[in-house]
Amino acid sequence: MANILVIDSDPLFRNQLIEYLSQYSYDVDFAADLSEISLSSNLRPADLVVIDVNRQHDNSLGFLQDLCSTADIPVIVMSADLLAESDKVTALELGASDYIEKPFGLREFLARIRVALRDRASRRANPQHMVYTFDHWRLSTRHRWLKDANGEEIKLTAAELNLLIAFLQSPRQTLSREQLLLATRVHDQEIFDRSVDVLILRLRRKLEEDASTPRYIKTERRAGYVFDADVGTELLRMRMA
Numbered sequence: 001m002a003n004i005l006v007i008d009s010d011p012l013f014r015n016q017l018i019e020y021l022s023q024y025s026y027d028v029d030f031a032a033d034l035s036e037i038s039l040s041s042n043l044r045p046a047d048l049v050v051i052d053v054n055r056q057h058d059n060s061l062g063f064l065q066d067l068c069s070t071a072d073i074p075v076i077v078m079s080a081d082l083l084a085e086s087d088k089v090t091a092l093e094l095g096a097s098d099y100i101e102k103p104f105g106l107r108e109f110l111a112r113i114r115v116a117l118r119d120r121a122s123r124r125a126n127p128q129h130m131v132y133t134f135d136h137w138r139l140s141t142r143h144r145w146l147k148d149a150n151g152e153e154i155k156l157t158a159a160e161l162n163l164l165i166a167f168l169q170s171p172r173q174t175l176s177r178e179q180l181l182l183a184t185r186v187h188d189q190e191i192f193d194r195s196v197d198v199l200i201l202r203l204r205r206k207l208e209e210d211a212s213t214p215r216y217i218k219t220e221r222r223a224g225y226v227f228d229a230d231v232g233t234e235l236l237r238m239r240m241a
Contacts, residue, residue, distance in 0.1 A: 002047035002117050005026040007034070008078075009052065017050070020106050021113075034063050048117055049075045052102075053091065061094060068095025068158045074116035076099055078102055092184070093202065095158035132168040133232040134216070137207070141165060142201045159184040160203050163196075168218065168229035176224040200225060 004021060008014040009032050018028045029044055038056065049067065053060045068075055077091045080102035088099045097116045128140035136149030144161055146154045156164070166175065175183075177196045184199065204211040209241030218228050 001025045001027060001046050003029065004113070005046035005049045007032075007049065007051040008028045016164075017109070020110070024110065026113075034059060046073060048073060048113060050113075051075065051077055053079045061090065063182055064091065064096060065094040065157070074098070074111060074119065076100060076116060078104070089198055089199040090103050091160055092195055093157060093198060097158075110170065129235075132165070133234070134168070134171075134229040139164065139168060154206050156203075159199055160206075163199050164203060164207075167225075168231050171227050171229060172232040174220045174223050174226045180225065 002025075004026050006014055006017050006021075006028060007030070008017070009137060014030055018030055021028050028045070029046065051060065051064065053064065064075065064077065067073075074097035075095065076098045076122075077096045078100045079087070080088070082088075082091075083101055091099050097119075098112050129140070131141075132139045137146065139146045139161075143157075146156055146161065146164065148154060162184050163180060166180060180196045180200075182195070187235065200217060204217055205216050207216055208214050216227055216229050218226050220226050
């Protein structure tokens with residue numbers, strides 16, 4: 001079964017999650033905070049991370065961004081005090097797979113974990129990977145990078161990368177906000193459509209010479225967005241271990 005890392009400073013709540021997940025045959029490691037992770041040599045590689053984000057630990061969002069940009073694993077954020085729409089949008093923009101408010105039901109929590117792990121397993125089970133090209137840009141779905149004409153990698157969050165892949169898979173087709181929301185692999189139904197607009201803006205700033213007059217990602221009023229460029233593809237086959 002999958003190994004889950006739970007990061008939460010509340011020992012009672014943390015132990016409740018560990019005990020519940022263990023009942024469903026998940027291996028669970030835990031840490032009270034980020035410093036404990038850096039000092040521990042006993043933690044196993046995680047298949048999914050559950051992290052509590054709160055106002056008392058300002059570096060937790062920085063850790064979230066680093067984790068999501070370097071590791072291809074789902075991250076579920078939970079919080080009891082960062083409950084505003086802007087807080088959720090920020091976490092998702094940084095690459096979180098899901099966001100759940102405390103307190104929450106354990107059955108709902110388990111369902112979210114299963115969805116996130118199933119999504120990861122589905123991606124890994126597919127041995128085919130693509131390199132997409134448009135103008136001087138190259139995007140590799142295997143290595144999950146975007147490079148410009150000089151071969152320089154452009155830093156994208158997991159949500160931004162997934163959003164761009166959705167566009168490249170359907171060039172010159174209008175995609176609704178709902179389609180794009182699903183493409184970012186966000187599984188929280190409470191996330192608002194406006195989070196897609198924020199991701200679009202961030203992606204435009206990284207792709208466009210002038211984000212206010214976009215060349216690639218264009219708005220179709222009341223319909224969604226369209227990626228207006230010729231897209232080339234190259235199929236790569238990944239050897240499975």
